[in-house]
Amino acid sequence: MSHAVLDIAGLRCERDDRELFADFDLRIAAAEAVQLRGPNGAGKTTLLRCIAGMHPEYEGSIRLLGAPVSGEQLVFVGHRPGISGLLSAADNLRWHLDLAGWRGAGDVIGAALDRVGLAGYNDVPCQQLSAGQQRRVALARLALPTAEVPLWLLDEPFTALDDAGLELISGLMAERLAGAGAILFTTHQAAPALPGLSTRWIGAPA
Amino acid sequence: MTAPAAGEPSLWVLFRGQLRRDLKLAFGQPSELANPLAFFVVVITLFPLGVSPEPDVLAGMAPGVLWIAALLATLLGLEALFRRDRDDGTLEQMVLRAQPLYLPVVARMLAHWMVTGLPLTLLAPLLGGMLNLAPEARLPLMLGLALGTPVLVLLGGVGAALTVGLRTGGVLLALLVLPLFVPVLILGVSAAELASSGLSPTGPLLWLAAGASFAITTVPFAIAAALRIGVEVG
16 A cells, blocks of 8 residues: 555654644645644644644654655744745745745746736735735645645635635645645635545644 | 746755744844844943043043943843744744754844944944044954944844743843854954054954854854744743
């Protein structure tokens, strides 16, 4: 059997001396999406941070494509947008491309902003955009070629988005699934219809 | 969408991208850019007013005053070095995605030096003239600052990275890095003082050059490690 994209076994994690989860197992295969649900404070964000390697205090194994997780192979969109308010949307996305060492050609930034409905906002400093528009800039990273990686970790990707935005993002997610990527995301809302979607609860169903 | 181009991820792209972003950020906030420089100029102009306008007294203390003011001006800009990046999540993206983290850290520190240490170095001879610094000491002062301020910025960067997870890191940062600044201060001042008394400033300048080479090559590793911890904390 081939490796699952993400394979978590026997994960036990503490935060501030409180056990968040123990014996947590999760496998996500290629072209599968898992929606993580649970009450506030159940540890959804902590789980994503464990996977991304930003919360080292855990026991158990987390493997990405059968190997230890490496930051190059995943895209993490967290509560903090990863977007600098003083820079324009285009400058922010340019930096994200550079960070991944991408040196392809073509107007991929314009295409990504176009994709999330922000065409024409390229040069506006992000802090002058609305909350929903800033969220769209953060999520425009998913439309960059550097997002074509095995795993997406999205923490509450749908907050502050309108219906059209929600549809855009689920469209991007569906494309990634079609490209054999795997997605783990958290949301409190009903998840959009995605192929290969399952739901996993942390803590008791609310 | 354009297909991703084949080709190795380039380290140069990573370095240049970070440098470009940080310079854009710095020039996007002119007031923060001017703060350390204004501080430097104001402190220097206060000395003739507050201590003594006697040219001989001023000439005697000029190297020390210039160096201390430059050191404090450097310290002024340090606390905010990684704070905003941490708050908006760009720091965690950098730690997560950049391979190796060393390069963007070097670019970050270079950008910071270009907007603090470099203008301080260029301003120093002008302010030295105001303090009646001996003309033959101007070049050694500038050289000392050009070699010393990168060390100050890098050592300060370690302190800023270590305190990035704390809400109020200002005082702790000063306590952490000021003792480390002392050797740079002593060497820099002695170079300028030797020159103003007609001796060769080469010795302390070479020490400063050695310190700068060592700091530029090794300290970014420490900053990168501290930033990783800072991101993990919260």
